[in-house]
Amino acid sequence: MTSSAFAGDKSLDERNLASFLSLPAVGLIRVYKKVFAPIRTANCPMVPSDSAFALEAIEKRGPFWGPLMASDRILRCGNDVGQYGRVVFGRKMFYFDPVEARWPPK
Amino acid sequence: MRSLLLALVVPAYAEPLRANRIVQFADRLVQEGKFKEAVLEYDRALFYFPEELDRPAVYRKLLTASVLGKDYLGSLELSRKVQESDRCIGAFFSARAQYGLAEFEPAKAAFGDVYGRCPEPERSDGAYWRGVADLRLHRWPEARLDFESVAESSPKGSQARKAAARLALPVDLSYRDPKLAGIFNAVLPGAGYLYIDSPRTALTALLVNGLFIWGTVASIHNGNHGAAAVLALFELGWYSGGIYGGVAGAHRFNRSAEDAWVKPFEID
Numbered sequence: 001m002t003s004s005a006f007a008g009d010k011s012l013d014e015r016n017l018a019s020f021l022s023l024p025a026v027g028l029i030r031v032y033k034k035v036f037a038p039i040r041t042a043n044c045p046m047v048p049s050d051s052a053f054a055l056e057a058i059e060k061r062g063p064f065w066g067p068l069m070a071s072d073r074i075l076r077c078g079n080d081v082g083q084y085g086r087v088v089f090g091r092k093m094f095y096f097d098p099v100e101a102r103w104p105p106k
Numbered sequence: 107m108r109s110l111l112l113a114l115v116v117p118a119y120a121e122p123l124r125a126n127r128i129v130q131f132a133d134r135l136v137q138e139g140k141f142k143e144a145v146l147e148y149d150r151a152l153f154y155f156p157e158e159l160d161r162p163a164v165y166r167k168l169l170t171a172s173v174l175g176k177d178y179l180g181s182l183e184l185s186r187k188v189q190e191s192d193r194c195i196g197a198f199f200s201a202r203a204q205y206g207l208a209e210f211e212p213a214k215a216a217f218g219d220v221y222g223r224c225p226e227p228e229r230s231d232g233a234y235w236r237g238v239a240d241l242r243l244h245r246w247p248e249a250r251l252d253f254e255s256v257a258e259s260s261p262k263g264s265q266a267r268k269a270a271a272r273l274a275l276p277v278d279l280s281y282r283d284p285k286l287a288g289i290f291n292a293v294l295p296g297a298g299y300l301y302i303d304s305p306r307t308a309l310t311a312l313l314v315n316g317l318f319i320w321g322t323v324a325s326i327h328n329g330n331h332g333a334a335a336v337l338a339l340f341e342l343g344w345y346s347g348g349i350y351g352g353v354a355g356a357h358r359f360n361r362s363a364e365d366a367w368v369k370p371f372e373i374d
Contacts, residue, residue, distance in 0.1 A: 071347020072354065075299075075314065079306035083362060102354045 021063035025070075029054050044077045047087055047094040056099045069102055125155030129164060132171070141175030144168075145184075162192055169199035170374050178206035194224035198231055202374070205239055214239035221255070230260035237269060241368045246277050262373065269371050279363045287352035295345060298352030302359045311348050318344060 033051045044050050053073050058066030076097075084095035132147035148168035151159060165188050172181040181203035189196025201216030217239060220232030237252030250273040256266035282302050291298030296312035299305075318341035325334035 065350075067343055068347045068350040069354075071343045072351030075311045075344070075348060075351060076304070076307045076355075079310055080304040083304075083358070101358070 018062045022058050022066065025058055025063065025067055026055065029058075045081065045094055046073075046077055046084070046097050047089070048098065050074050050077055053097070053099060057103075060099060061103060065103070069099065072102070073097070125151050125158040128155075129159070129167070132167065136167070136171050136174070141171045142177070144171040145175065145180075162195055165192055165195050169195065169202075173199065173202050173206060173374055176206065178203045181206065194220060194228040197224070198228045198235075201232070202235060205235065205242075208242075210239045210242045214243065226257060227260055230257045230262060230266075234260075234262045234266050237266070238368065238371050241269075241371065242364070246273055249273055265371065265373060277367075279360070279367055281360045281363060282356040284353045284356035284360075287356035288349045291348040291352035292345075295348050298348065299355065302352065302355045304355060307351075307355075311344070311351075315341065315344050315348065 029051050037049075037051060046053075048056065050070070050073055054066070054070035057069040057073075060066070061069060081095045084097050087094050087096045128147055128151040132144045132151065135141075135144035135147060145168055148164055148171065152161065152164055152168070169181060169185055169188060172184055182200060185196045185199035185203060187196075189200065197216065198220045201213050201220060204216060205213035214236055217232045217236035220228050221236060222232075224232060233252050233255045237249045237256075240246075240249035240252055250270050253266040253270040253273065256262055258264075258267070260266075287298040287301050289298070290301050291311070294312075295315035296308035296310075299308035299311055318337055322334050322337040322341055325331070325337060
């Protein structure tokens with residue numbers, strides 16, 4: 001009875017599992033954004049910011065690929081910026097590096 | 107009394123809006139980079155003054171503006187509409203929109219069709235863009251033949267000659283092997299980034315990985331296993347993220363190298 005009732009919900013279950021596994025990483029990033037990001041003096045010159053990139057990557061690519069993409073992004077942040085497009089927000093210039101540009105990995 | 111006089115005199119001096127003035131205005135919008143607005147103005151001119159205009163020329167301008175605005179799906183739809191009244195112009199821009207959507211193989215076939223069936227200037231444009239599509243497909247000898255078949259008198263003639271001459275020399279895009287970049291980062295964190303010409307990222311990766319490995323090892327030596335587990339977990343993230351970054355970065359490097367080579371030839 002139980003197995004047949006849930007048989008058709010496999011994709012939903014998988015999605016729930018992905019969301020569940022993402023929770024610790026998403027929680028950590030949200031705490032960082034709320035508590036630590038406002039008191040930092042040096043900011044990443046890239047758009048979206050590292051934390052926003054990480055949240056988006058985990059949301060779009062799941063709990064396995066998302067954190068890998070986030071780690072890669074943190075290592076790249078502010079380095080070798082000549083390879084990124086430039087955008088201006090307000091009066092400040094940023095380097096544009098969206099999640100889509102790193103996914104798929106090819 | 108004054109307003110009555112004005113009402114009588116002003117209409118006599120007001121010049122009626124002519125088709126060519128709308129087209130001139132649209133041309134100016136294109137020069138200013140306002141492609142979407144230009145498309146609307148060309149369309150307006152065609153709608154109100156279908157008989158007064160050199161329609162093929164305006165169709166070309168309209169579709170060029172649409173392509174320059176990078177609205178390729180819109181361009182595809184527009185070119186299919188234009189195809190009903192001017193088959194060659196519509197077919198050329200339909201192929202151009204496919205190219206913009208990175209569907210290089212069908213775009214090449216469609217440009218070839220334009221080259222085979224249409225008169226100038228679409229014929230030479232078709233040959234030129236078939237060559238550009240071949241560049242994207244890395245078919246250098248075919249691209250060279252395409253560029254050589256562009257008429258010298260065509261607006262793209264000189265550029266086609268330049269491209270053909272460039273293709274007479276060996277093409278080396280200095281690609282980086284993504285697998286190798288990943289393996290390099292796995293063997294020595296940062297080496298893969300160095301391989302894809304990102305030296306500062308390489309140094310960051312080396313330092314961060316080194317620091318976390320050292321922290322993990324030191325924690326184990328001090329018997330602080332909780333801290334060691336946390337540091338090892340983070341290190342696992344940096345390490346595997348670095349491998350991912352090496353692979354993704356190499357692909358990005360290759361795309362940039364190809365763009366740098368092909369983009370100078372993408373002339374509308």
